[in-house]
Amino acid sequence: MPASTGSSFILDDPAPLVEALLADGWRVIGPKLGDGAIVYDEIESASDMPRGLTDEQEGGRYRLREGDPNRWFDYVVGPQSWKKYLFPARQKLWSAEKGDNGFAIEPHEDDFPKTALFGARACEIAAIEVQDRVFDNGDFTDSGYKRRREATLIVAVQCARSAATCFCASMNTGPSADSGFDIALTELDDGGFFVECGSDRGAAILDRIGPAEAGTAELEAANAVTLKAAGMQTRSMPDNIPALLRENLDHPRWAEVAERCLSCANCTMACPTCFCSDVEDVNDLSGDHAERWRVWDSCFTLDFSYIHGGSVRRSTLSRYRQWMTHKLSSWHDQFDTSGCVGCGRCIAWCPVGIDITEEAAAFAAEPLAQEG
Amino acid sequence: MAQDPMLPRRYRVKRAWSELSDVSTMELEPIDGEAVPFAPGQFNMLYAFGVGEVAISISGDAADTDKLVHTIRNVGAISGALAGVSDGDVIGVRGPFGSAWPVAQETGRHIVFVAGGLGLAPLRPAIYHVLNNREQYSGMTLVYGARSPDDLLYADEIKAWKSRFDTEVEITVDHAAPGWTGQVGVVTVPLDRTLSGSNGAEVSAFVCGPEIMMRFSVMSLMAAGVPEDKVWISMERNMKCAIGFCGHCQFGGDFICRDGPVFRHDQVSRLIAKKEI
Structure with missing residues (x-):
């Protein structure tokens, strides 16, 4: 059955999804191990992702630890965010040459190929949606941000655990993303992934794989995963x-x-x-x-x-x-x-x-x- | 928006002259396309090639669309480069940005301008509007304070305004110099005197100058019975983009570049009394 927004499937591991994205011409950015932390960088296959790691986080503290070697996404967010791609730390705006009539200004457009953000967490999708509002403020639109954002596809990973520093549940931003993704993965306790399709673009990628449809049992198992992650959170933000x-x-x-x-x-x-x-x-x-x-x-x-x-x-x-x-x-x-x-x-x-x-x-x- | 708001347009300096020892005025005309209309109180981002860009208020007459006028004090590398331009030079301009003095809406009222130092420059377009449409207003007063007689901006023009029978002009300086026969003291002294002879309820006030001077001027205005929603001030903060993206000019929830620089006083009165906001 072809995928459509709202439909759900089962995958054994994320590898076919990475392959389908690459085959469809997407640059894939995903979690990698770098300098003792989970960082975001270009990946060429699912095996580039740091399987079997988990993290310990506290005030002023971040450590990666060996975890269950079969688990793909048992760490949460590291020091970087997807901001570094959508709102780069250094952007050239324009260049100018002296000449007739003083000088001539040449606008600069950076090269941003169509890019899949693989493994974005619910809080990170919420953060991207916050910046969407910042850079389109009603009077002005950041054209560079808009161009990069429109060339971006999001593969979410629903969190299976929370770090001690997480408090997304009290901000109503996670640990499960309800929207804002093209595809979402939940790593089930018994292995395998529950896969949600969130958009037509996501459907086009899933149709390249043709995964098996998910049933009620897998949906319930996926909901239990994120519910458990929410229950692990000890920090919260007061409502008022x-x-x-x-x-x-x-x-x-x-x-x-x-x-x-x-x-x-x-x-x-x-x-x-x-x-x-x-x-x-x-x-x-x-x-x-x-x-x-x-x-x-x-x-x-x-x-x-x-x-x-x-x-x-x-x-x-x-x-x-x-x-x-x-x-x-x-x-x-x-x-x-x-x-x-x-x-x-x-x-x-x-x-x-x-x-x-x-x-x-x-x-x-x-x-x-x-x-x- | 047709033009990327982050791209400067080129303007040629028609004429530039020195106003004070460290202050210059320039008249600009566009090289790229038509002149852009502005409202009194708005500002532009002015770019000196290779040096950088600063926010400078527009100080000319909004009704005179032939030229764009800016008055600049040399206080750093960029403003120094801009204050030092000569006739024929080319600079970059982005704008106009920000909110305006709502002077055109205050018809029928006694308009009181309170200016401190270079704060007269952003008020001048509003002053021109009232002088050009004087019959629409019940009164007009300018109270202007400068550090010394040598720091009085637009001195010849002020003399001309003062000679009009329908305009009251009060000048004071912090420190007198030989030959000065005018008033000495802070701006609130002549302001209080002016207000004591006016009906505060009929006054609409536009205030621009250092923050401390604006705070005390507003206190005088309130004490004289000027309604809180009839007082406007113009705020200054660091600005890099002028379009609400860079975050530098935040004042509480307001971006000075978009929500200001001109604020009705009651919009910012809660925070303006606090330090380091």
Whole structure:
């Protein structure tokens, strides 16, 4: 039976899917082992993916461990996110040459082949959907982002376990993705994969394989997998956090967390939704050729808020407050969604283990009296 | 949008002149295509070839579509390169961006402009609008404060405004110099005096200058009974894109580049009282 959106199938392992994507001309980006962590890079076969590994994550801590050698996806998210493909850390915007009428500007379009993101987790799909809103804000559209996004196919992996840093369940972003994917895989406890088709593009890939249809038993087994993953989560975000932070800008907790925060910007680099950028204007030695580059930036740097006369946010307190209130509160005002998807990267990759859920809980436990 | 908002358009400097020791004004005309209309209070991103780009408010008359006018203070590498342009030079322009002084909607009211230092430049298009349509307004007052007599921007033009019978102009400087016979002190002193002779309920105020000067000016306006929803201020923050993508200009939930730079005071009053937002 041909695949269609909503139909479901069974696969023994992900290899035929990787092969079908490559045969259909997709560049496939998937999880790989790199520098002791799960990173995202181009894969040429399913065997490039790090089978049999699992991860331990805590505040300021990330370790890979040997797990069940038969399991494909028993780790969760690592330091990188798919952001590095859809919103690259360095993008050339244009170049200019001196000449008649001053100079001539040549727009730059990067080469982005059609790309399958293989193994995107529910929180990561939620993060991509957050950035979709950021880069199409009603007045302006980031044409480069839009072009890359439209050339992207998503193969989701529904999480079979949660790390100690995960809190997607409380953000309503996971551990199971209901939409936003072309194909979704759930690795079943007894081996094999429950495969959901999420789009026509996904159907076209599945039809190249012709997998067996799934029955009710496999559907129930898949639901049990993600339910178990959700049940493993110990961290959570308070529901009222947007209002709580808006009303607690003068809370003493900010000074307390600022004593621990190194203002290193790691959380913003690891965050899959952080979108701030800087521009760099560069010249060659002749002075006749200039380029503009857009690069990731962070609200934790002193330069970020510089205007004539000095930086607006001079203290670490003000920079941590900006990041956390933006992520969890003012993001709602701007984009009608939280900027946090509960992936836990900012917790694991903070060198001093600052935990955004612990900070949020501190405000919830002792809020200041509401401002008049 | 037809044009990629991140791509500068080329403009030729028709004329550039020095206003103050570190401040210059330039008149620009487009090389690529037609002039783009703007509203008083809006800004452009100006690009000096190979050096970089900064946000600069438009300081000319919106009704005069022949030229685009910017006044720039030399405070760094980019603004220095822009303030140093000569007639015939070419710079890049993106814009106009941002919100506007809603001066055209405030007809029938007593318009009070409060400017501090270079804050007069973004207010000047709104001042031109009121002067060009003076009969539509019940009154017009400009209260302008500068650091010293040598720092008074558009001095000849202010003299001409002051000589009009339908316009009240109050000038003050922080520090006097030999030959100065005018007022000395902060801008709120002449502002309070002006307001004491006016009906605050009829005033619509447009305020631009350093944040501390705007905070105290707003306090004076409120104390005189000016309705909170009849006061507008213009905010400044670091900007890299001007289209809401780079994140630099955030002020709470607002992007100064898109939601501002001009805000009705009650939209930002909660945060403007806080430090390091």
